Amino acid sequence: MNTLSKELMEEFEEVFNEIQRNKAVKGAVLISSKPGSFVAGADIDMLKNAGGEAETTELSKNGQNLFNALEKSKKPFVAAINGVALGGGLELTLACQYRIATTDKSTNLGVPEVMLGLLPGAGGTQRLPHLVGVASALDMALTGKMIKPKKAKKMGLVHHLVEPLGIFLALFYPFLHKIYINFPQTITIPKVISYLLKFGAFEKNFFNKMIKGKVMKQTNGLFPAPLLIADVIREGVINGAEAGYKAEAEGFGKLSQTNESKSLIGLYDGQTHCKKNRFGNPAKPANSNLIIIIRNIAVLGAGLMGAGIVQVSIDKGYNVVLKDSFSPGLARGQEQIYKGFNTASKKKKMTTFERDAIMAKLDATLSYDALRNADMVIEAVFEDIDIKHKVVKETEAVIPEHCIFASNTSALPIGDIAKASKRPEKVIGMHYFSPVDKMQLLEIITTDTTSKDTVASAVQVGLKQGKLVIVVKDGPGFYTTRLLAPTLSEVIRMLQEGVGPQKIDKLATSFGFPVGIATLLDEVGIDVAVHVSEYLGGVFGERFAGGNVQVLKDLVARRKTGKGVYMYSDAKSKNRPVNDTATQIFKSFELEPVEAVSSDSDIQLRLISRFVNEAVMSLQEGILDNPLEGDIGAVFGLGFPPHLGGPFRYVDLHGAAPLVENMRRFEAAYGAAFTPCPLLLEHAKDSSKKFHS
Amino acid sequence: LSPGSVRCLSSTRNQSAKKSRATLGNSNARNVVLVEGVRTPFLMSGTQYKNLMPHDLQREAIKGLLKRTGIPKDKLEYVVIGTVIQEGKTSNIAREAALGAGISDKTPAHTVTQACISSNQAMTTGFNMIASGQMDTVVAGGVDFMSDVPIRFNRKMRSLMLQMNKVTNCVWLGIYELPRHAHVRLQLPAIAEFSTDEVMGHSADRLAAAFGISRLAQDEYATRSHTLAKKATEEGKLSDVLEYKVPGVAEPVTSDNGIRITPMEKMAKMRAAFVKPHGTITAANSSFLSDGASAVLLMEEKKAKAMGLKPKAYLRNYTYMSQEPKDQLLLGPAYTTPTVLEKAGLTLNDIDVVEYHEAFAGQILANLAAMESDYFAQKHMNRPGKVGAPSMDKFNLWGGSLSIGHPFGATGCRLVTTCANRLKAEDGTYALLAACAAGGIGHAMIMERHPD
Secondary structure: OOOEOHHHHHHHHHHHHHHHHOOOOOOEEEEOOOOOEEEOOEOHHHHHOOOOHHHHHHHHHHHHHHHHHHHHOOOOEEEEEOOEEEOHHHHHHHHOOEEEEEOOOOOEEEOHHHHHOOOOOOOHHHHHHHHHOHHHHHHHHHHOOOEOHHHHHHHOOOOEEEOOOOOOOOOOHHHHHHHHHHOOOOOOOOOHHHHHOOOHHHHHHHHHHHHHHHHHHHHOOOOHHHHHHHHHHHHHHHHOHHHHHHHHHHHHHHHHOOHHHHHHHHHHHHHHHOOOOOOOOOOOOOOOOOOOOOOEEEEEOOOHHHHHHHHHHHOOOOEEEEEOOOHHHHHHHHHHHHHHHHHHHHOOOOOHHHHHHHHOOEEEEOOHHHHHHOOEEEEOOOOOHHHHHHHHHHHHOOOOOOOEEEEOOOOOOHHHHHOOOOOHHHEEEEEEOOOOOOOOEEEEEEOOOOOHHHHHHHHHHHHHOOOEEEEEEOOOOOOHHHHHHHHHHHHHHHHHOOOOHHHHHHHHHHHOOOOOHHHHHHHHOHHHHHHHHHHHHHHHHHHHOOOOHHHHHHHHHOOOOOEOOEEOOOOOOOOOOEOHHHHHHHHHOOOOOOHHHOOHHHHHHHHHHHHHHHHHHHHHOOOOOOHHHHHHHHHHHHOOOHHHOOHHHHHHHHOHHHHHHHHHHHHHHHOHHHOOOHHHHHHHHOOOOOOOO | OOHHHHOOOOOOOOOOOOOOOOOOOOOOOOOEEEEEEEEOOOEEOOOOOOOOOHHHHHHHHHHHHHHHHOOOOOOOOEEEEEEOOOOHHHOOHHHHHHHHOOOOOOOOEEEEOEOEOHHHHHHHHHHHHHHOOOOOEEEEEEEEEOOOOOOEEOHHHHHHHHHHHHOOOHHHHHHHOOOOHHHHOEEOOOOEOOOOOOEHHHHHHHHHHHOOOOHHHHHHHHHHHHHHHHHHHHOOOOOOEOOEOOOOOOOOEOOOOOOOOOOHHHHHHOOOOOOOOOOOOOHHHEOOOEEEEEEEEEEEHHHHHHOOOOOOEEEEEEEEEEOOOOOOOOOHHHHHHHHHHHHHOOOHHHEEEEEEOOOEHHHHHHHHHHHOOHHHHHHHOOOOOOOOOOOHHHEOEOEOHHHHOOOHHHHHHHHHHHHHHHHHHOOOOEEEEEEEEOOOEEEEEEEEEOOO
């Protein structure tokens, strides 16, 4: 990956000045020698090490100045873009006189700074509105979305597209010369909005109501960056370039110091970490010369999960067997998989031919025979230890010696499942999240007997499937389920205390959870919640206490299709009424709320503190290997508010001491469920202690 | 290969060079011979043939073949015809053309399709029948007709029409579903590769760019093709061309009508046809849409002699190979040439006559460049070093598809017949032909001159 580091910027400035001096040079082409990457953005370490607000503002100003000089250059600069041009990388091209891009699949353009809690700080907020219009500029800068080449051409973001050549030597050099000759060409696109913005009333309505209103609605005002981006773009459009550039640099400096930005950059680091295999490549087994490369995967059980796992595997080059015991179930699974790729082809993400070629990798079967060549089996059958044991035995009767047996379970300990196995060193947990094709997280669970090669192979498969992979130790509820259980337990308590589900949801989403916690209960499935609560409650005792599990059991007993905590009679309707039966059940288990800890913010803190405490405890107990993976697991698997960066980043940035103080209050009201764990207490005592360096 | 070398043609050929093998014949095997090959003139679409149907052209080619060889119509045992764009009314066009040509109705026929090498496939199908002893006498041929192509209603309309056929009371159906705008959009035959959704010319332009083939070199090569075709026509060398009295057209059609020498300056001004605006492939350096048909008579050697026929050449080894259809769509000749030579135990030096199908000037030059590239041989062909390109002194000396025309299904037989006729005219022993086809398929064949 090319990034704009300090060294690179200095080198660029040097070369740039030389080009200006040297009379033999008529123009220049900026092109990357790395396939798939033009410039991926600014060097994040440079940002992290820049220092305070003044320094980061200066950093932005330097970038602006260099790019302004580039923009004013009398000799034309052509940006030849193949691969990603993101953030500072795109801003660099915006200052060039001419941009051409390949139509390669790897070519993507965008300003994703907002995803790091920042803004495009090298002229992006000022040049984009001129090039693509205010509306598109706002859309790009506020969402950080990637723009595909054809769209980029249509919007006026690039002047020209070229097809990648594929097999041979020369890239598009022959064209470049002609482009000089055609220079200068300007792109003119209708700028209706720019025109309308000259009228004060429209301008106010546009920026304040339309744009900021939309941002507030989508982010609950938890992210400062998008609001500031809108302001900075407005500043340039209304008050001119000088004011705009000033606002941009200052905004950049300001945002770089926010906790939100630090959290989001932390998540970025975490994602980078979770896209690498810390177990290395699987080694050669001692008794064989063959390195086992996983090519053939078999998935057992064609339910939502099983089919989802197939879906993320067949398009990555694996040959996949999908085995189920019943023909209708198998057919449903195949339909789910086909639908996924068919939708992609309808959206022009792939051709129908590619769809069919991918589907050809699938072997759907009712027979175990097809598992004969499997290198890895992933079971996604019903969550029942006896069924799992049966499946282990039946599978091991067929699969080759080297084949890995992975279990996709959300709570059953892998060690227990492995008890039925002849080869426990080949048994591992692979906990996917539903819907598998959308959820990025994969939690891999290792037992004491799982071999290192098995882990390395499982991580390799997970990464190839496009997952963020965390690897945790076996234990009740592993990491993610273990965090979820006490949180749900607290929700039940709240429901019993008479806090309505809608209020709980609203408090959760306004705190930054993408899905309300009461809704989550329905989404997880109340029967699953019962199973998890009873099992983990039994193991962990008082700490997992809260609401009465009987509430859930009654809900399950009197459940009807389409009804949980809420009623889902009309899938399209946004207003879901609360299920009356559920309300009755909550009433019958009514608890007296404790006044002192029932304010809105206390309700939020009660949810988050049990979650965070359990996460810290998982680290303390060695279930988690490191806090980075803990943050990624919580945010990408459980929807922990991303602006807080995950439980560990939250404690680092917002302090363990205030959290412990609040927990003590809750402890006084409810007991052991809120007792802070020793590791959290250590951090509260010594504020210099941080989870993340 | 430098662009200039395309134009400087040497007439001195070293015929006395010792061949690595005097003949590829084997006294134990059944030898397959080309007795004769003919074709209708190849015309640009929309000209004199425009009111015909495809089987009319194929029928004329077969009639001409029968007339020229004098073989009795009931002695033919089988007919195989290749075609690409299929006319719905004559889906087994081989049968319709054979019956129309007066071949006995006891002689079965079938139609094959394999893009631009469809008639090559027809010939090798016949070759296999003869070599394996199933048949002794087979007519092979090919036809394509771009003046009229099947244009379909779109799927919505088709489905509506099929429903109407089923429901007796169409009036009621009409009330529920009236044809809307969405129904009347028509579907043309696909011009893009189905698997990659890329038009062939676009792929060819990328290929030319990938091998650094300049616009100038392509224009020069196209000029060479037209110049040589014009010369061969004027000298009467294209003896395979039949005279065709087209009904409704006053003058008989006697020669190809796409051969024209365009001044270089005028060619240089043409706009890119596919990769706009900077592409190098233009209408002038590509083959054009054509109408035409060809036919050959293939026989077992002894049978032919017993019937008093004079075979022109042996068909010896052939090969089909395929590559991924995106970036290597048109590189068939580069792959198949060394393979077929190896099969025959020959080297390029043994070959006196080379005929390649010219889809695009850029495609021909890219294939030659690929054969001259060590990098390409190692990276893509799994060979230790470059395979070597045929000498331009032997290459398409009577013109090619760029100038003569390219009715897709008919070109293969033209190549085989031209090889045979050139072997005689140039006093050579071995000929090599090769062609690329959609789908990333390539074909090559070795022919040997018959001693008679």
